[in-house]
Amino acid sequence: GQNIDQPTEMTATEGAIVQINCTYQTSGFNGLFWYQQHAGEAPTFLSYNVLDGLEEKGRFSSFLSRSKGYSYLLLKELQMKDSASYLCAVTRGSTLGRLYFGRGTQLTVWP
C-alpha cells in the first residue's frame, strides 16, 4: 500500500481556522484529493491538486507540495456543519484506476 498519514482527530471552535495535514510516500505520485464525510453519509468531493501550490474554493483551500510529499486542507470561518471526517487520497500515474485513502481526520467544531 501507500503510506498516507493524517491526524486522527482535531478540534476547533466556530469562526476559527483549522489546517488538516496529509503526508504521503507514493511512488509515481499523480494527484491528491480531499473528501469530506459526515457521520453516516457518503464522502463528497472537496478538491483535487496535481500541481504545487494553493487552490482556493470559498472557505476551503487545499495546498500541495510534490517535492515534500505534503498537502493540507485549510478551513476558514469554521461552522458547526464542518464537523466531519476529512479524507486525503492519492493517485499514481501508473495505475489511474487506483485511489489510496488515508484513514481520515475527524474534525469536531465546538460552539
Next chain:
Amino acid sequence: EAQVTQNPRYLITVTGKKLTVTCSQNMNHEYMSWYRQDPGLGLRQIYYSMNVEVTDKGDVPEGYKVSRKEKRNFPLILESPSPNQTSLYFCASSLYGAGSAGELFFGEGSRLTVL
C-alpha cells in the same frame, strides 16, 4: 437527478449465503469502483472498472467478485460471505479514471453484517 444508487442499504446475513450488492449510476460514467470502510482503517478499494468488461483488483479483493456487463451497473458479489466481510460498502463512479481531475461520486453506502 445525477446519482449512484446502491441496494440493499442494510443487510444482515449468515456465513456462506451468497449475496449481491447492486450499484447503478445514471451519469454515463466510464469508471466505477467499490470500497469498504472499517473503523480505524479508512476506505479501502476492493475492485474497480475503467469501462465495460474491464475490471481490476484493488487493495482487498479477496472474497469478492465483480462484473461490468453494462456501463451503468457494477454489482459486488460475495460468493461465500464471512464475518470479516462485515463492513460499510461504498460504490463510486467518475467520468474517467480515479486519477483524472474528475471527482468521485459515491453511493449512500451499504451496511453489511455477516453472522
